[in-house]
Amino acid sequence: MTASTKKYRQLxxxxxxxxxxxxxxxxxxxxxxxxKSLPLITTMVNNLMADGYVLEYGLAPSTGGxxxxxxxxxxxxxxxxxxxxxxxxVTQVVIYxxxxxxxxxxxxxxxxxxxxPTNTIxxxxxxxxxxxxxxxxxxxxxxxxxxxxxxxxxxEGVNHTFFKIEGQGNLKEHLTKELGLPVxxxxxxxxxxxxxxxxxxxxxRKDVMVVNVGWGIGLGMIINGSLFRGHSGYAGEFSHxxxxxxxxxxxxxxxxxxxxxxxxxxxxxxxxxxxKNGMKSSLELSFLDESKLHGDHFLEAxxxxxxxxxxxxxxxxxxxxxxxxxxxHIINPELIVLGGRGAIAGKMMMAxxxxxxxxxxxxxxxxxxxxKVSALNTESALLGAATLVIENCNFN
Numbered sequence: 001m002t003a004s005t006k007k008y009r010q011l012x013x014x015x016x017x018x019x020x021x022x023x024x025x026x027x028x029x030x031x032x033x034x035x036k037s038l039p040l041i042t043t044m045v046n047n048l049m050a051d052g053y054v055l056e057y058g059l060a061p062s063t064g065g066x067x068x069x070x071x072x073x074x075x076x077x078x079x080x081x082x083x084x085x086x087x088x089x090v091t092q093v094v095i096y097x098x099x100x101x102x103x104x105x106x107x108x109x110x111x112x113x114x115x116x117p118t119n120t121i122x123x124x125x126x127x128x129x130x131x132x133x134x135x136x137x138x139x140x141x142x143x144x145x146x147x148x149x150x151x152x153x154x155x156e157g158v159n160h161t162f163f164k165i166e167g168q169g170n171l172k173e174h175l176t177k178e179l180g181l182p183v184x185x186x187x188x189x190x191x192x193x194x195x196x197x198x199x200x201x202x203x204x205r206k207d208v209m210v211v212n213v214g215w216g217i218g219l220g221m222i223i224n225g226s227l228f229r230g231h232s233g234y235a236g237e238f239s240h241x242x243x244x245x246x247x248x249x250x251x252x253x254x255x256x257x258x259x260x261x262x263x264x265x266x267x268x269x270x271x272x273x274x275x276k277n278g279m280k281s282s283l284e285l286s287f288l289d290e291s292k293l294h295g296d297h298f299l300e301a302x303x304x305x306x307x308x309x310x311x312x313x314x315x316x317x318x319x320x321x322x323x324x325x326x327x328x329h330i331i332n333p334e335l336i337v338l339g340g341r342g343a344i345a346g347k348m349m350m351a352x353x354x355x356x357x358x359x360x361x362x363x364x365x366x367x368x369x370x371x372k373v374s375a376l377n378t379e380s381a382l383l384g385a386a387t388l389v390i391e392n393c394n395f396n
C-alpha cells in the first residue's frame with residue numbers, strides 16, 4: 001500500500017467517524033475537524049456519496065451569509081453495528097444503523113457472570129442466535145462491540161475476571177473466530193464514559209469523571225478530552241478504593257473496598273434485611289415481582305421517595321461522594337457525570353454526594369467541579385459498545 005493510498009483511506013475513515021458523531025456537518029466543519037483543506041474534503045465527501053455512505057441533508061442554519069449544505073451518513077447503506085452491554089446479571093444486545101437508530105429490537109438475556117468456564121460458550125450461543133434471527137448477512141455488519149465488567153484489557157482483548165480462554169488465544173480473537181465478524185471488547189465503565197464523551201454531557205469537555213453506578217461502582221476517566229486507561233489498561237477501579245469501615249470481604253479478595261457498602265446488590269440485601277426486621281416499605285411488595293431485577297425495583301423505589309430506599313441510597317451516595325472528593329483532589333475534573341443503571345435515581349443521589357464533597361474536599365477544588373446526572377441513562381452502555389466498533393473500523 002502506497003503512502004498516498006494509506007492517507008486517502010485514513011481520511012475516508014475520519015470523515016465517516018466525524019459524521020457518525022456529529023450527525024449533520026458542513027464541508028467547512030469537516031475541514032476544521034480533520035484539519036484538511038476544503039477542496040480535499042469536498043472531493044472525499046463526493047466519493048463517499050458515490051459509494052452510498054453519505055447523503056446531502058439540507059442547508060445549515062443561516063449565520064448571516066450564504067447557507068452551506070449539510071451532510072449526514074446514509075442509514076440505508078446496509079452497514080450495521082451490533083452493540084452488547086453486559087453487567088453481572090443481564091446482557092443486552094441491539095443492532096444499530098450508521099445513525100445509531102435501532103434496526104433490530106434490543107433483547108435482554110439473564111446471564112449471571114461467574115467463574116464458570118462455560119460463560120464464553122453461553123455468550124457465543126446467545127449472540128449467534130440473535131444474529132441469525134436478525135436476518136442481516138454478516139458481510140453487512142461492521143463489527144460487534146461488547147462492554148463487560150471485570151479487569152478488561154481492551155488492547156490485548158482479555159477479560160481477566162470473567163472470560164478466561166484457556167489455550168484458545170484471547171477473548172477478542174476467540175469471539176471474532178466463532179462469530180465470523182470483527183469483535184471488540186472493553187470494560188463497561190470505560191464504554192459508558194466513551195458514550196458520554198461522544199454523545200452526552202462530556203462532549204467537548206476536557207477532564208471528566210463518569211461514575212457507573214450499578215451492581216458495582218465503576219469509573220470511566222476522561223483526561224484532556226480522551227479516555228484514560230492508565231499504564232496497563234486498568235485505570236478507573238473506583239469501587240476498590242478502601243473507604244469501607246466494615247470487615248466484609250470484597251469480590252476482589254480484599255477488605256475495605258467501597259463496593260462492599262455501595263453496590264446495588266448490597267443495597268438490595270440491606271433493604272431486605274430491614275424489611276425482615278419490621279421496617280415498612282413499598283419494596284416489600286415490589287420484591288415479590290420477579291419480572292424485574294430487585295436492584296431495579298430498589299432504584300425505582302428510591303426515585304419515588306420510598307423512605308427505606310432513600311435512606312439506604314443516601315448512605316451509599318455519601319460514601320461515593322467521599323470517594324469522589326479524593327479523586328477531585330487528584331484529578332481536578334471540570335465535571336462528574338453520574339451514569340449507568342443507577343442514573344435512574346441519580347437526582348436523589350446528588351444531595352448526599354454533594355454533601356460529602358463539600359465536607360471532605362478543599363472548597364477551591366470543589367467549587368470548580370460540576371456534578372450532573374447522565375441524560376443517556378441505561379442506553380449509554382449500548383452506545384458505548386457501538387462507538388467501540390466505529391473507533392476500530394476502517395471504512396475502505
